[in-house]
Amino acid sequence: MTDTPAQLVTESLLHVFGERDRSARERTIARVFAADVEFRDAEGSAHGHGGLAAKAAAVLESAPADWVFRPSGAAQELGDLVKLDWSFGPAGGPAAVTGTDVAFVADGLINRMFTFLD
Template identity: 40%
Template sequence: MAGSPADLMRVNLLMVFNEPDPDRRAAVIAENYAEDVVWHEPDRIIHGRTELERRAAELRAENPDWVFRPAGAASGLDDIGHLGFEYGPADSQPSRVRGMDIARTKDGAVIELYTIVTEIRQPS
């Protein structure tokens, strides 16, 4: 499944953070992330695949009916990938969070991931 930086960004958003099944999510992480991946969130830094799996599960548990949606197309340049996202209720309500993921990749795997939140909207 590993591929270009743009492909990895789509995998990251849709097959990891939207995946409800922990075994499928773990398999995708094992195939597409370096063992020592580092993920920079706005309020913490996660080290390694195991911690990335744990944090992804936490996010799913916090808002089980929410989904991530791409905001535009994934892009890549050399070893860097980028994808904007929206996050919110799966139904037709507007997304509550907007942001972007940027990743450094090597040999078809994410080695470092940065999540930047650009907007948080309160429910109306």
């Protein structure tokens, strides 16, 4: 079964940026993202699977171990464009950070992703 664009972006949030196990994170990156993916946020950009893996690792390493990402509602699709609002903070606690991921999907893979912090 092929994931919908909304499912791909949700997988990215939960199982790439929210995954602390490096091997599991890299498996999801290979399944969800194009090899030449472009990622951008306020801190800069990352390219390819390796760049994306390094970015996700840096986010998780800078946060307390009990912090988790949570979708804030369902992802919204508009053709090949997907928007997902999310929160990041202590498991079972209030969000410390909120933001939005916007991604373009082509050929069943995310090829560009942009993250905006609130």
